[in-house]
Amino acid sequence: MSGPAGNDGEGVATAGKAVHPGDLYAHFAEHDAELKARYPEQFQGQNLGLRWPDGWHTLVAGVCAYVAEHGIPVRWHQIKEKFGELRMYAEGVALRAEFQSADGATSFTSAGEEGSVPAAPTLEAKIREAQTASLQTCSRCGATDPSAQVTRRVLAGWWFTACDRCVPDIHAYVALPRDQR
Template identity: 40%
Template sequence: MSSPTPHPGNMYAGERDNVAALKAAYPYQFTEPNSWSYSWPDGWHHLVEEACAGLSRLNPDSRWVQIKEKYGGLRLYHAGGPLRLDLHTRAGFHSFSVKREDGPTQPPKLLELIASLEETSLETCCLCGGVHGSGRGITVGGWVITACETCEPLIRAHRALPYGER
């Protein structure tokens, strides 16, 4: 029996394959046993691929603790990386980082790459990856995501489905 065709607005339709491909290419970077540790929208997969290549090149002994979407942006947490706090207030979203004093020094180029990729995700549609245009922050049922004008109605339609039908 074949699995049903994913809804065209399901921005996580390729998640299992995307994670498996990167675990195969960079097995030492993906050591967390929890499946929820690595979950990013399909449209940002190219950004995560770039992050993995950068981690391999700039700090080959490190690994990913968590990769996810949060407040409409990509979050890349690696072992020994800075401690982070993300807040959502009436004034908007705020992210704070604190350098860890207890771990190894992180290569500045790695921290710059991660910051750049996270920033890029805020303007990259989480469904199409920018194929249809630039993304912008939107709210869908209390969930902040980044979507282009073409993909926004698809994502809204998918999120409107009952939970068991997504």
């Protein structure tokens, strides 16, 4: 594999999609296709949006693998990044209400929402584990080692979790005009 190097946001790619090093979702289409092919039963039907940053793909894939291994009848409703954390919502797992306070994000789980089936406790724990791990995993490159200084950061009101090395690229990407992202 050869990574495209030295192309930092200059050329306008009309033919083919250039990969920007600060794009958290540069490889999402491949990751999405991979999991849908491997676990089609988990991705059937309608959903509210399934999208996760490249650096967290192994976390999402890990939860999907766990579901498959244990034969848990789960369909994903929503997978996303929120407040710099990975959130995975499955049909049958208690819904989670979220609130944002001035100094950050807090959330709580409210069990027993209408229409939801009591969650498989182990799956809920597994999802929580992935969520916790996402706060220590760069959502761009997947780095987890302490030397990478992975932490949750905020940029113009947007929370994201990244390592020191990826932050300049992510800032550069976010600064691009919308039609160039």
